[in-house]
Amino acid sequence: MAHVVSPPNVGHADAAIAVARSLEDVEVGDRIVRHTLATRLMHWLVGTSFILSFLTGMPIWTPIFGWMAALFGGLQVCRWLHPFLGVLFSVGLLWMAASWWSQMVMSGRDMEWLSPAYFAKYLRFESTDPETGKYNGGQKALFWIALLGGVALFLSGLVLWFPGVFPQALREVSWILHDVAFIAFFLLIIGHVYLAIADPGTFESMVDGTVSKPWARLHHPRWYRDVTGEQRK
């Protein structure tokens, strides 16, 4: 647990944002620092490289999305650029794995969180387990699924990038794997973006790195207690 006192003449929000450049899990006045600058850079590298890989990949996949190629200067540019963006996305995911691996280990309680009954309550904002730490079961599951999907996209993408090196059967399996993985990934990320934007205060945590105390108490009660030292009521 760490406490930081705001310097005089600086509001809590500004002081918290300054602290968030290098520290997290810290209470600063009425704010709590949730993500350091390095974590936010890592996350936005993953997010932007995913979107760019998606936009350059869609016109290669089917002519229905051929109009997207104009954003990058045509289909030939997309064919050339897409694999490099895919590599950038994979580098971002590796960085994500290194940053969050230990914080995302699933406990038995996290698995219960994933039960359909609990998840439905969560979506209706009706329930939060008082023992939810910094990340809930759903967030942890997203992390592991994203890593698994990233490995599938990277390996199948390599085969498709260098077709002359690999046998025909492997190329065909890779086409299917790449398509299934990117569609599943896309649907997952739609859900993720919805939850990040629909719930007030969540998106800011990935922009300035800080959250309000009521947000932390509501969504991540155990993390809130660990950071502030407050006792469970």
Ligand code: HEM
């Ligand atoms: C591009 C639009 C995206 C938006 C608006 C967005 C938004 C956010 C926000 C606000 C958080 C912090 C949630 C918190 O502090 O509790 C977060 C965390 C996270 N994001 Fe994203 N994200 C995006 C893309 C992605 C992509 C493409 C991935 C792919 C792997 C991803 C993976 C994660 C993971 C694993 C976390 C930590 C667990 C979680 O909070 O769900 N995000 N994201």
